[in-house]
Amino acid sequence: MSSGLALISIFVLAVFVGFEVVSKVSSTLHTPLMSGANAIHGVILVGAIIVASHSDNTLQLTLSLLAIVLATINMVGGFVVTDRMLEMFKVKKKPASSDTSGEVK
Amino acid sequence: MSRDLYDLIGLVAAICFILALKGLSHPKTARRGNLIGAAGATIATLVVFFYGDQLPLKNLPLILGAIVVGLVIGVPAARKVQLTQMPQLVALFNGVGGGAAALVAIVEYLKLGEEAAEKAGAIGAAVLIATIFTVVVGTTSFTGSIVTFLKLQELMTTRPVIFPGGRFVIAGNLVAILVCSGWVYSAADTTSVMVLMGLSALFGILFVLPVGGADVPIVISLLNAFTGLTVAASGYVLEATLLIVAGTLVGASGTILTRLMAEAMGRSLFGTLFGAFTATATAAGTADTRPVKSGSAEDVAILLNYARRVVIVPGFGLAVAQAQHTVRELADLLTAKGIDVAYGIHPVAGRMPGHMNVLLAEANVPYDQLVEMDEINPTFPQTDVSIVIGANDVVNPAAKTTPGCPIYGMPILDVQQSGNIIFLKRSMRPGFAGIENELLYDPKTTLLFGDAKASLTKVVSALKSL
Structure with a gap:
């Protein structure tokens, strides 16, 4: 299999995994999930580092360093902000003290 | 580092990302999922520094410097x-x-x-x-x-x-x-x-x-x-x-x-x-001069005091006014009087799905009082008072009755079925979607104008003195 075709195979398989992984999500989690996925695509940082390390003139270097800054913001900021959103799930659900709170009397 | 090792570590990072998305799809595992994702991203970033024809990487100091700049901008922004x-x-x-x-x-x-x-x-x-x-x-x-x-x-x-x-x-x-x-x-x-x-x-x-x-x-x-x-x-x-x-x-x-x-x-x-x-011109934005019924904090307190069941509908206005703590105080006070209190959370209350849950959790509102739309809607006919705080579009009946309006078809909280409706609003300005809300002119509706936090504080003290 040529390397181009191998890459395309990986792409197609990843599409199916991506569809499958988030098929059922409660609306409470839509925002954190979007934010988490947003942080994951910050991995473009890897690409930015690769091109920066191959740059041999000022224009290329400037653009790729700018890309590193932006990608770092995307990745690190994304994970931090997602974690803050998810702090709510840290709060332990108190066992409702056997009264009828939240029910219709 | 050999290409094989490099690719193998890349595979580990990829698995981390899959587990991260999977974890983020369930409340119990969401936090861990996010951390797994962050771990994957960290591994992936570190490993590039150890693979290449030329090591250390060319332009290494500049690359590290750029990463630091990104960190200095991104982390405080996300934390603060x-x-x-x-x-x-x-x-x-x-x-x-x-x-x-x-x-x-x-x-x-x-x-x-x-x-x-x-x-x-x-x-x-x-x-x-x-x-x-x-x-x-x-x-x-x-x-x-x-x-x-x-x-x-x-x-x-x-x-x-x-x-x-x-x-x-x-x-x-x-x-x-x-x-x-x-x-x-x-x-x-x-x-x-x-x-x-x-x-x-x-x-x-x-x-x-x-x-x-x-x-x-x-x-x-x-x-x-x-x-x-x-x-x-x-x-x-x-x-x-x-x-x-x-x-x-x-x-x-x-x-x-x-x-x-x-x-x-x-x-x-x-x-x-x-x-x-x-869409051609929508019916939105028709300036309305019909009378509305506005009340004082005392009127609202009396309505609440004699209710048996109260549903609080929080919206983005509550968050803007930072009123989530005051609203919890009000809810605690009502509960102490033996009144049944629940929060009706619209899926898109706030600015994004799940946004309101995050905000109320911050004010330590008990998680089990937050009731999702599908569960709370059948209970509105038995509800004496609904308090709509800084929300508008999510209770706007136009979503059901006015085909062609921008929110038509959006499911709403059926507050119009409750005995009384109290709107805490800053002004008559329409909501985020910019649509007039018929409910404001409903005879069952009482409006309390002002900043949500200030209004709630007044209601709380009026309620205490009753």
């Missing part, structure tokens, strides 16, 4: 942002990610052009197409996200911006992008790719402008999926498998998520994106 402003921060983060992908593609394109000139060989067609795709979509995502940021931050109007001939301008813009892509494909020079970038930037702006405020979260989610795909395309150009997997995962899951969000709001995706072009 008010919970109310989270959606726009996510939009910004998404935008800069798209911008980064576009820049990477441009640098790679310039380099490929040089190499091709030196060796007098041609650049592979697939690589060129992937590069052009990344530049176009990445830049679109960048400027589009900036516009969504401006809308959410209310630095510009939250209403759809439509101008005469808009659809022709967009169509023309798209044609120009296609033509310019052909130019980039054949010329392989700096000018052509810069022009392409400019045209794509314009497209991002034109694409988001006509989207109405309430639909902005859906657009952010869509742009997020776009950015994922550009990362995947960069991965193809750079032959970096991990980028392909990570980018595609985000692209695919983001597309599903966008659809789920649109469904939760009762919108079709197509309608959201192109509704503003097809």
Whole structure:
């Protein structure tokens, strides 16, 4: 299999995994999930580092360093902000003290 | 480091990302999922520094310096942002990610052009197409996200911006992008790719402008999926498998998520994106001079005091006024009087799905008092008083009764079925979607004007003195 075709195979398989992984999500989690996925695509940082390390003139270097800054913001900021959103799930659900709170009397 | 080891570690990172998305889909595992994702990203970033023809990497100090700059900007922004402003921060983060992908593609394109000139060989067609795709979509995502940021931050109007001939301008813009892509494909020079970038930037702006405020979260989610795909395309150009997997995962899951969000709001995706072009003048914005019934904090306190069941409907206005603590105080007071209190949470209360849950959790509102729309709606006929705090669109009956209005079809909280309705509002200004709310003129409705926090504080003290 040529390397181009191998890459395309990986792409197609990843599409199916991506569809499958988030098929059922409660609306409470839509925002954190979007934010988490947003942080994951910050991995473009890897690409930015690769091109920066191959740059041999000022224009290329400037653009790729700018890309590193932006990608770092995307990745690190994304994970931090997602974690803050998810702090709510840290709060332990108190066992409702056997009264009828939240029910219709 | 051998290529095999490098790829193997890349595989580990890819698995982390899959587990992260899976974890983020369930409340119990969400936090851990996010941490796994962060671990994967860290591994992936570290390993690049140990693989290459030339070690340490060329330009290493500059690269590390740029990362530090990114950290210094990104971490405090994420830590300090008010919970109310989270959606726009996510939009910004998404935008800069798209911008980064576009820049990477441009640098790679310039380099490929040089190499091709030196060796007098041609650049592979697939690589060129992937590069052009990344530049176009990445830049679109960048400027589009900036516009969504401006809308959410209310630095510009939250209403759809439509101008005469808009659809022709967009169509023309798209044609120009296609033509310019052909130019980039054949010329392989700096000018052509810069022009392409400019045209794509314009497209991002034109694409988001006509989207109405309430639909902005859906657009952010869509742009997020776009950015994922550009990362995947960069991965193809750079032959970096991990980028392909990570980018595609985000692209695919983001597309599903966008659809789920649109469904939760009762919108079709197509309608959201192109509704503003097809819809003619809506009934929105008719200045109304009908009388409304406004009351004092004491009136509201009396209504509440003799209720048996109260449902609190929080909206974005509550968050803006930072009133979540006061509202909890009110709820505690009512509970102490033996009144049944529940919070009715609309799926898109706040600015994004799940936003309101985050805000109320911050004020330590017990999780089991937060009732989702489908569960609370059947209980409104038995509810004596509904207090709508800084919410409007999510209780607007126009969503059911007025075909053609921008929120038509969105499921709403049926507060009009409860015995009394109290609206805490700053003014008669319509909600985020910019639609008049009939419920404000309903005889069962009492309005209490003013800042939500100040009003609630007055109600609480009035209630205490009863």
